[in-house]
Amino acid sequence: MNKNTGLVAIIAILTLLFLGTGWWGMSQKNEKEAFMEKNAALQNTVDELETLKLDLTKEVERLEANYATLAEENEALQTSVENAQSVARQKAREIANLKKKAAAENNSLRAQIEELLKIKSELESRIQDLEAENEALRSENEQLSTDLASSQAENEALARLNKTIQDELKRLTHATFKASGFRVEVEKRKPKATAKSRQARRILVSFDLVNVPEEFRGVRPVYLVITDDKGTPIRVSNPINAQVDVNGQVMDIQAVSSREENIGENQRLSFRHDLENKLRQGYYRVAVYTDVGLLGASSFRLR
Structure with missing residues (x-):
C-alpha cells in the first residue's frame, strides 16, 4: 500500500515536471517568435528609412543641379552680372551650410531625413523664386528690345523725312x-x-x-x-x-x-x-x- 502511494506520488511529480517543462518551452518559443517579428519589423523600418534617405539625397542632388542651371541663366539675364554672381554664391554657401549642419547635428536617420526635407523645400522655393525672377527679366528684356526697335524705326523715319525736305529745298x-x-x-x-x-x-x-x-x-x-x-x-x-x-x-x-x-x-x-x-x-x-x-x-x- 505504501509502495503504491509512493509510486503515484512520483508519477504525479514527474507529470507536473513534464507539463511545466512543456509550458516553459512553449513560452520561450512564443517569446522568441515575437522577438523575431519585432526585430524583422524594426529591420524593415530601418531599410525603409535608408531607402527614403537615398531617394531624398538623389532628389536634393537633382534640385541642386536644376538650381545651378537656373542660377547660370539668372546671371546671364541680370543687368548686373557681378551682383547676380554674388547672390548665387551666397545661396550656394547657404545650401552647403545647411547640408553641413544636417550632417553635424543629426546622427539619427530620421533627423537626417528631416534636414534633407528642409533642404529640398528650400531649394524648391528658391528655384520658384529664380524662375519668377528670370521670367520677369525676360519680359523686361523683350520690352526693351521692342522699345529699341520702335525708337530705331522712328529715327529712321525722321532721317528719311528730313533728307526729303532738304533735297526738295535744294531742288525746288x-x-x-x-x-x-x-x-x-x-x-x-x-x-x-x-x-x-x-x-x-x-x-x-x-x-x-x-x-x-x-x-x-x-x-x-x-x-x-x-x-x-x-x-x-x-x-x-x-x-x-x-x-x-x-x-x-x-x-x-x-x-x-x-x-x-x-x-x-x-x-x-x-x-x-x-x-x-x-x-x-x-x-x-x-x-x-x-x-x-x-x-x-x-x-x-x-x-
Whole structure:
C-alpha cells in the first residue's frame, strides 16, 4: 500500500515536471517568435528609412543641379552680372551650410531625413523664386528690345523725312525767294500746344519772306501742303490740286488750303489749318509752295 502511494506520488511529480517543462518551452518559443517579428519589423523600418534617405539625397542632388542651371541663366539675364554672381554664391554657401549642419547635428536617420526635407523645400522655393525672377527679366528684356526697335524705326523715319525736305529745298527753291524762320505748331481745341495725336485739332504755320527780288513780287498763289512721312497727303474733304513750275519743270501738288498773297519785299505770312480728321501717331511734313516753287518746309511729330 505504501509502495503504491509512493509510486503515484512520483508519477504525479514527474507529470507536473513534464507539463511545466512543456509550458516553459512553449513560452520561450512564443517569446522568441515575437522577438523575431519585432526585430524583422524594426529591420524593415530601418531599410525603409535608408531607402527614403537615398531617394531624398538623389532628389536634393537633382534640385541642386536644376538650381545651378537656373542660377547660370539668372546671371546671364541680370543687368548686373557681378551682383547676380554674388547672390548665387551666397545661396550656394547657404545650401552647403545647411547640408553641413544636417550632417553635424543629426546622427539619427530620421533627423537626417528631416534636414534633407528642409533642404529640398528650400531649394524648391528658391528655384520658384529664380524662375519668377528670370521670367520677369525676360519680359523686361523683350520690352526693351521692342522699345529699341520702335525708337530705331522712328529715327529712321525722321532721317528719311528730313533728307526729303532738304533735297526738295535744294531742288525746288529759288536761292533768293525762300522762307526763313519757318515755324510749325500743333494746337489742342483750346489755343495750347500739344504733341499728342488724339489732342491735335489745328496746325499753325508761319514764316518770313525778306528781301524778295522784284521779279517775284506781286500777287501769287500760296499753297499749304501737309503729308505724312511717306509723302501721302492728309485727308481733307476738298483737297486743292495744283501745279508748280520750277525752272521749267511742272510738279503736281495736293494742298489742304491756298490763297492769293500780294508778295512785297518783306513780310511775315501765316496759315491756320483746322484738322477735319484726327491724325495718327507719327511724323508729318508741312510745306508751303507758290506757283514758282517751294518756299519752305518743316516736320513735326505726334505721339
